[in-house]
Structure formats: structure tokens, C-alpha cells
Amino acid sequence: MRRRLRLSATPRWRPPGVVRSVRFRLTALYSAMLFTLAALVVGGIYLALSRSTDARPITRTYEAEKIIRGPDGHVRSRGTLTVAEVSDIESAVSYQTRQTLWKYSAAMLGGLVVGSLGIGWVLSGRVLRPVRSIARTAQEIQATDLSRRIRLGGPDDELRRLADTIDSMLDRLDHAFGMQRQLIDDASHELRTPLTVIRANLDAALANPLATEEDRQRAAVLVDRATTRMTRLVEDLLATTRRASGAYGDTDVNLAVVAREAGEEFEQLAAARGLAIDYRLAAGLEVIGDPDALRRAVGNLLSNAVRLAPRGTRIGLATGHLRGWHWIAVRDQGPGIRVEDHARVFDRFWRGRAGTGEHDRHTGLGLAIVRQIVEAHGGQARLFSRDSVGSTFVLWLRPQVSGSELPPVPDGDPMDLPSEAPPAPAPAPG
Numbered sequence: 001m002r003r004r005l006r007l008s009a010t011p012r013w014r015p016p017g018v019v020r021s022v023r024f025r026l027t028a029l030y031s032a033m034l035f036t037l038a039a040l041v042v043g044g045i046y047l048a049l050s051r052s053t054d055a056r057p058i059t060r061t062y063e064a065e066k067i068i069r070g071p072d073g074h075v076r077s078r079g080t081l082t083v084a085e086v087s088d089i090e091s092a093v094s095y096q097t098r099q100t101l102w103k104y105s106a107a108m109l110g111g112l113v114v115g116s117l118g119i120g121w122v123l124s125g126r127v128l129r130p131v132r133s134i135a136r137t138a139q140e141i142q143a144t145d146l147s148r149r150i151r152l153g154g155p156d157d158e159l160r161r162l163a164d165t166i167d168s169m170l171d172r173l174d175h176a177f178g179m180q181r182q183l184i185d186d187a188s189h190e191l192r193t194p195l196t197v198i199r200a201n202l203d204a205a206l207a208n209p210l211a212t213e214e215d216r217q218r219a220a221v222l223v224d225r226a227t228t229r230m231t232r233l234v235e236d237l238l239a240t241t242r243r244a245s246g247a248y249g250d251t252d253v254n255l256a257v258v259a260r261e262a263g264e265e266f267e268q269l270a271a272a273r274g275l276a277i278d279y280r281l282a283a284g285l286e287v288i289g290d291p292d293a294l295r296r297a298v299g300n301l302l303s304n305a306v307r308l309a310p311r312g313t314r315i316g317l318a319t320g321h322l323r324g325w326h327w328i329a330v331r332d333q334g335p336g337i338r339v340e341d342h343a344r345v346f347d348r349f350w351r352g353r354a355g356t357g358e359h360d361r362h363t364g365l366g367l368a369i370v371r372q373i374v375e376a377h378g379g380q381a382r383l384f385s386r387d388s389v390g391s392t393f394v395l396w397l398r399p400q401v402s403g404s405e406l407p408p409v410p411d412g413d414p415m416d417l418p419s420e421a422p423p424a425p426a427p428a429p430g
Helices: 022-052 086-127 129-140 158-207 213-245 255-272 291-308 339-344 366-376
Strands: 062-069 075-083 251-254 276-280 286-289 314-322 325-332 380-385 391-397
Touching (some): 022 086, 086 129, 129 158, 251 255, 251 291, 255 276, 255 291, 255 314, 291 325, 366 380
Antiparallel strands (some): 251 286, 325 391, 380 391
């Protein structure tokens, strides 16, 4: 019968966790430095004494006769005594003193090692207490709950700045996760309705044996409409994700060209609804950015204007320069937006009233994408509107050559203000 020999690798020895801790290393370093300094001091004293004295044990002794006489001069006792020279005795005293110094110094150094280890352990614990607080808070934080903060007190030192940096990072992560959860919740809510419509109509048209051809055609129309809405929602979500990732191909962009191309794409749609697009495009306005992204932003504004403007009205599309900023504006004569809704216009999935009173089947992501694109280019999106008097959306963009720090974005509607000449481009080098 054969026996199998199982070879097992010898486990690698690892020091205990306390020895691997930063606190132990600080304690050992503190103790080693203190011991080294004390040893240098004691060694220096011992070396100075050894060089300043002739210390050696007594090596030569002599026998002397010891006579004790009484008051009357008679010898009372007689004996022998071991003696040495005075210089030898002095050297022996120095030798004994040096030996005593060495013994006590060694004992003091040993006590110093033990004491420095204890003091170093306590001091390093107090110094590293904020680090333990940071580690404990970080362990308690989960991805689903980023509301905890370290909020470290004490002096404004490196550990305090580290804790503040981590708190700032947690704030940004909490905001990012919150926006992600909101996007997922809103997208799930928006997708639930068309999915429910598709399933209900398919069940009614296919599972019902009494369904007529007219019922099936009507179900097909409703399913197609729901599918179109889902497709538009997915496209807008993909566009939002792309803008958030910063995937831009930056180049020189002429705003007049971008606005003209976006307007031409919507001329036929506008004409089909009895609308016309008026162009007022200033030349020489250039920015650094992604032309496709900016064209999509202007197209989203034009899409809303064509959809909401009353038949027979005109849509204004203009570019210009004002107080150091370039701008693109789209104006319509639609139902307008109430003042209390201005703060929510650029939020995701916000939808206003449809111009014809029909149910708005749009996703509510168009203006959110517009703001995201403009802010990614270092600009701002503004709205000027009142209920029942139309709306003007303005995209403020940084010029290609700003020359200096830009002032705040103007407050007024630039289409109602006289436009300024754009700054002259910088001369080419050489």
C-alpha cells in the first residue's frame, strides 16, 4: 500500500499586528533616538574621565612593619601591613570611580530604554488618535450612506488638513452618488410608463382572441409611440452620460456656423408647423470646444421652440458678444415659463406645459443636457421668460481669447441689448 506524501509549504512567519503598527514604529524610533543620544552623552563623559585621569588597579604592594606604642613609649603590639605608593592609590581610586560610573550608567541606560518605550507609546498614541478617528469613520462609511463626516477638531496641522480633505472628497462623492441615484430613479420611473403601455397593448391585441384588425393596428400605433419615447429617453441618457464624462474633442468653434447649421436642421420642421426662423448671426465669434456638442445644445433649444411656438410666429436665432462673453440665443413666442419654474427648468426630467395642450411625450432631459454642455465649456445657460409671452434661452460662452479675467455674466436678455464687437484675435507669433 502506497502512502502519499503531501508537501506543504512552511507558513511564512509574520510579526504580530502591534509590531507592524505605525504606533509601534514611532515608539521604537523615539526610544532608539533617545537611547542613542543618552548613550552618546554617557560615552562622552566616560571618555573625558578616562583621558583626564590615570585609572588603573594597584599592581605593586609592599610589606611594612606596624608598631603600636603606648603613652609611655613601650611597644604594645607589632605586626605587618600591606601598603602601596600614593600615586598607585590615586590611580586605583580613579579606576574604582570609573567602574562605578560605568555600572550606574549602564543601569540608567537600561531604565531609560524602558521609560522611553512607555513614554513613546503614550505620546505616539496621542499623536495618532486623529488617525484612528479617521480610520474608524472611514470604516463606518458605506457606499449607500455617505452622510458621515470626520469633522476633526484640534490644531490646524497636517492631520486636520487631511481630515478636511477627506470630508471634502466625501461631500463630492455624496453629491455624485445622490445625482446617480436620482438619475436611476427618474429613468426607471420614466421607462415604467412606456413599458406598461407596450405590455398592456400587446396583451390586449395578441392575447385577446376577440381583438379585431382595427384593435391590432391601434395597439401597433401605441406601441410604436411608446417605443419612440423609450428610444428618445435612452438617447438623451446616453448624451447626458457622455457630457458628464467630459468626452469632448476640443477645437476652434465658430458660433455663427454652429448656430446656422443647427437652424438649418429645423427649418423643414418649423415650416411644417407654419413657423419661420430669423437669423441674426454675428461673425468673428470663436470659442474652444466641441462643435457637435454645442450644435446639439442649440438644437435642443430649437426643438423646444418649434414644438411650443404658436403657428404663424417666428423663432429668433442670434449670436453676439457682450461684456466679454460670447452668446447664442433662441427666442420663441410660445406659452412662456412661469417665474416660479425658472429655477427648475434645467433640471433633469422637468417638463413644462405643451404648447397645444396635448400630453408632453418628451423626456425632460433636453434642457438638462443643454446646461451640462454649456457648463462643461466654462459657460452658463440662462432663461428669460414670463408666462404667456414667450421665452429666450441664452448660452453664455467664454471667448477663445479673453485677455483677462471675465466679468460676471450679464443679467439682461442680450437680444434686447446692443451687441458689442468681439475682441480682436491675438497676433500670430513670429
